[in-house]
Amino acid sequence: METAVATENQLKIADKVFTSRLIVGTGKYESFDQNRQALEISGAIMVTVAVRRIELDKTKESILNYIDPEKYTLLPNTAGCYSVKETVMTAQLAREAGLGNFIKVEVIGDEKTLFPDNEATLEASKLLVKDGFHVLPYCTDDVVLCKKLEDIGCAAVMPLAAPIGSGLGIRNPYNIILIMEAVNVPVIIDAGVGTASDASRAMELGVDGLLMNTAIAGAKDPLKMAQAMKLAVQSGRLAFEAGRIPKKLYATASSPIDGLIDI
Numbered sequence: 001m002e003t004a005v006a007t008e009n010q011l012k013i014a015d016k017v018f019t020s021r022l023i024v025g026t027g028k029y030e031s032f033d034q035n036r037q038a039l040e041i042s043g044a045i046m047v048t049v050a051v052r053r054i055e056l057d058k059t060k061e062s063i064l065n066y067i068d069p070e071k072y073t074l075l076p077n078t079a080g081c082y083s084v085k086e087t088v089m090t091a092q093l094a095r096e097a098g099l100g101n102f103i104k105v106e107v108i109g110d111e112k113t114l115f116p117d118n119e120a121t122l123e124a125s126k127l128l129v130k131d132g133f134h135v136l137p138y139c140t141d142d143v144v145l146c147k148k149l150e151d152i153g154c155a156a157v158m159p160l161a162a163p164i165g166s167g168l169g170i171r172n173p174y175n176i177i178l179i180m181e182a183v184n185v186p187v188i189i190d191a192g193v194g195t196a197s198d199a200s201r202a203m204e205l206g207v208d209g210l211l212m213n214t215a216i217a218g219a220k221d222p223l224k225m226a227q228a229m230k231l232a233v234q235s236g237r238l239a240f241e242a243g244r245i246p247k248k249l250y251a252t253a254s255s256p257i258d259g260l261i262d263i
Contacts, residue, residue, distance in 0.1 A: 129153040150185050161193060170192065171192070
């Protein structure tokens with residue numbers, strides 16, 4: 001008789017509980033409808049939208065018209081911002097437009113790598129927390145910075161795995177592990193995932209969630225990749241909960257040697 005295996009698929013951020021640990025984006029798709037289909041197939045419940053790159057007026061053609069507000073939680077982001085002032089104003093614009101109190105803070109410090117400006121990220125996040133936002137900051141895999149972001153009241157930390165859109169996977173898993181040990185808020189990998197094995201590897205480390213966009217939207221078949229990522233996140237989390245065997249240099253027999261038949 002088959003035994004059902006339970007897995008902790010729920011992710012809690014601030015005052016909300018999500019039934020998927022995958023967060024997906026809304027850019028680079030061939031069409032809004034393809035984006036909608038990929039979102040549905042991925043099983044994600046939280047969706048990030050770039051406030052400065054989308055049409056906020058729903059009377060016009062906008063990705064917002066393809067996202068069911070009864071089913072999905074929007075996570076507006078401040079992509080394209082290079083200063084604290086721009087970031088705060090963009091977050092406030094999102095709230096005024098009815099996109100809610102969750103905000104993914106992005107303050108870019110370098111145009112080539114799109115690495116975040118850590119000092120500006122910390123300052124902008126502090127201001128937005130005081131303004132009543134649930135702040136999820138995109139940051140480098142810096143343990144000290146992530147602890148400071150938690151201390152000022154951020155709802156989660158979102159260290160990058162690799163540069164945005166690079167598809168390189170997790171470049172420094174040891175820093176991610178140290179971040180998880182240092183903070184008590186959810187740790188969500190943001191940026192750098194390229195394929196399903198990257199997603200599974202990230203979840204096997206024990207991170208709470210994963211955010212991606214290019215890995216799905218930029219695939220040859222975004223809909224198949226959306227399904228692959230859904231399964232990868234689920235299997236990676238299940239493997240983490242199961243607990244992998246330790247790595248050893250030498251072989252260990254799979255079968256016990258006690259009671260061997262004499263020949």
